[in-house]
């Protein structure tokens with residue numbers, strides 16, 4: 001008996017099914033991401049980040065991330081990941097940042113957060129951006 005040269009119809013169907021499943025999964029992902037291109041974040045990390053964000057960032061950037069009279073909205077598309085990368089968050093927390101995109105004044109360095117904690121805050125911010133989408137800049 002020589003082994004079959006071609007895949008049996010059953011295997012072909014399974015293989016095509018697998019390819020279709022991958023394509024559908026990829027499209028489904030896109031649909032939930034809207035146009036942000038941000039992938040879903042680790043839920044536990046984002047939940048941890050939510051608490052830290054509310055404690056350290058919300059007084060200026062807003063409890064809902066939409067800003068206050070003291071700081072800008074993180075849903076502004078100026079804070080898209082390819083405009084302000086995750087490391088920009090670490091720098092802003094460690095060094096503060098001088099007013100350059102807005103007229104809220106300077107952001108002071110924020111004390112008492114480890115790098116991992118800033119990472120959790122970023123996960124929360126990215127997850128919220130992914131779900132809410134972006135506002136235009138300037139508003």
Ligand code: HEC
Pocket residue numbers: 053056057058059060061070071072084088089090092093097098099100101102103104105106107108110113121
């Ligand atoms: C006292 C108010 C205040 C607090 C608290 C604050 N920020 Fe800000 N933040 C600002 C202001 C104002 C700006 C806008 C500066 C500008 O004009 O671009 C800003 C800008 C930023 C930027 C953009 C930096 C850049 O490179 O343009 C990041 C990232 C950021 N904040 C992260 C955070 C995080 C994370 C926290 C909490 C750990 C936080 N901020 C807490 C006021 C604040």
